[in-house]
Amino acid sequence: MAAVVPRMKLGSQGLEVSSQGLGCMGMSFSYGAPKPEEDMINLIRHAVCSGITLFDTSDMYGPHTNEVLLGKALKEGWREKVELATKFGINNVGPKMEIRGDPAYVRAACEGSLKRLGIDCIDLYYQHRIDTKVPIEITMGELKKLVEEGKIKYIGLSEASASTIRRAHAVHPLTAVQLEWSLWTRDVEAEIVPTCRELGIGIVAYSPLGRGFLSYGPKIVESFTKEDRRQSFPRFRPENMEHNKHIFEQVSEIAAKKGCTPAQLALAWVHHQGQDVCPIPGTTKIENLNQNIGALSVKLTSEEMAKLESLVSENTVKGDRYASLSSTWKNSETPPVSLWKAE
Template sequence: MEKRTLGGELQVSALGLGCMGMSDFYSGRDEREAMRTLEKALELGITFFDTADMYGVGENEKLVGRALRPHRDRVIIATKFGNVRAPDGTFLGVNGRPEYVKQACDASLKRLGVDVIDLYYQHRVDPNVPIEETVGAMSDLVREGKVRYLGLSEAGPETIRRAHKVHPITALQTEYSLWSRDVEDEILPTVRELGIGFVAYSPLGRGFLTGAIRRFEDLPEDDYRRHSPRFQGENFQKNLRLVEQVERLAREKGCTPAQLALAWVMAQGNDIVPIPGTKRVKYLEENVGALQVSLTAEELREIDAIAPKGVAAGDRYPEANMRLLGI
């Protein structure tokens, strides 16, 4: 397994594993298959695992902890705080207050069953709390030995710079894929200037770029993607045309659409680590196969032509969620 380095210090596998869907948001959860997937990831050389306290309202951290604790010396566990949910899953808002940061960390450590969190992200920036106060509390966790490295998720350039002055930020996690390239304008240049690594979540466009979703009706009733503008109405049909082009290029390359999409993300720089999420072994194995796909300069130009910035129809999230991102 190829390795990549985040923030100049934190070495992780070139491909990570997003664990959210094992416990939340996507339909068809199966804990036994999720455990098999986590174990297979270790077998395939993946060392970088991503979770958050909001996924399954803590259940995902427990699941990840059970699977990874026996292998603690060779894995990097990343988790997040800030998106607050009630026990029934109701979203209660974003909390970046210093006292909450420390409470959330202690709760995550307990659920994971570990002594230290390798990479601790603020999941969403709290607009009511100066970033300096939040990151100041996070830096206290580093000094206390509860956290090794700090990260931010979906933060803007100015926020990243302010945070980095308080304590070195090792990684920024933000959506990045063939249909979500807006980070190329300001975010990627900012983190590269500061020496911050970039973790790309949803590198397969929430599964859409794999070609497995052909109709809105293919999404189960309890699948949160039904609420995503990109999966609805005319947007769905327009985005399907992009997928058809990705499928064509993948056939010519002799790989799957998912592998092509992941290979493209990894080709954007050695400081980028995609974390495709899956809860099934067969898709995990397919994703890891992307490491064997090498794209030529000509192929990259052709991909850019069919998937330029702004190609996707519809916003990444529903309007209320976009407001949380300050967009």
């Protein structure tokens, strides 16, 4: 199959990726039980053959099992065709989940990811969540060492505030910031996106389909199993979904006029945010992957963009995106370096 997904420069440090990536979390974690390994390997390789080269995972997905899955899918001739992005910082192995960014943990996490992925260098390594106990300069200092040692190529942050991004970028240039950005999650537009653009940092948009809501609307809750974490997210609770369903209805009307699906329209909206934005919709089905790639062909006029944005704004969506926002960019400030005392 010929490649149909164009390439883009992600950030200003030299990384090139497909203009749409693939988020792999749901294959192993969070959205129900893990999917059959053979099916997911076929899906990943189908994505590569379709021109998708940026694959996004994390050591916490599973934990660990999603990285192992990608390692199996992308060995023996597949590795050189892709850019692998993984993350560290959420330690959910043990009695309680904790956020860590201390140097010893950064190094140990990187070594673990390299082993599970079966590679000797990670293309893009993100701090998944910011450790508010450790100055960001200290975490970045260790990441810089890993770059110098050839264990990672490029550095990113996920769910970081504008000030955290600036402080990190001053230690070593960031290639990408990963953030939740979709038609129904737009609060990053005020400060974080402009900061990334000022500094030449690429933007990777996760959950660009609103965790499935912008694909299926309110009926998506009917498919949730007891393992699906979305049940705890406020936006999916019945009292909020009753309100939010009107958003999907209006998006669906516009999509019908455009001759595309609601998911394609929502994904096209993210693509139209700029050439520095790479959305990474996740899926576990080949037909959905093909549909997501089709969103690249949906062209929106400035009038259509304005209409979508008038229908769906931060103020028209009911419910927070997480049950707790404590581990998001809104609460990601770290202490100054002068207060750091290495243990």
